[in-house]
Amino acid sequence: MxxxxxxxxxxxDKPINIDTAIQExxxxxxxxxxxxxxSVVKKERWHSTPLQENDRLECLQFMGGG
Known part of the structure; x- marks a missing residue:
């Protein structure tokens, strides 16, 4: 996929959800x-939201600094 x-x-190689993709x-x-x-996906739905062929996932990481 x-x-x-x-x-x-x-x-x-196998179906994957958002939570697993983030971990990998x-x-x-x-x-x-x-x-x-x-579309923003709430964190509590990551484990139950499967990814499909050709989906587009954007992961934004926040960083602190000064």
Missing amino acids: RVFINGQIKEF LGIEAQVCAVALNE
């Missing part, structure tokens, strides 16, 4: 917001 994540093509990419969920096909 092919999914576009932050503009790059990622291939997955090594993104820290506590500082991340996700949009699937231009």
Whole structure:
């Protein structure tokens, strides 16, 4: 299955949900917001939201600084 994540093509051998994709990419969920096909997905729905062929997932990570 092919999914576009932050503009790059990622291939997955099996069905995957948003939560698993975030983990596989090594993104820290506590500082991340996700949009699937231009719609924001609340964190509590990541585990129950499957990704489909050619979906577009955008992961925005927040950083603190000074």
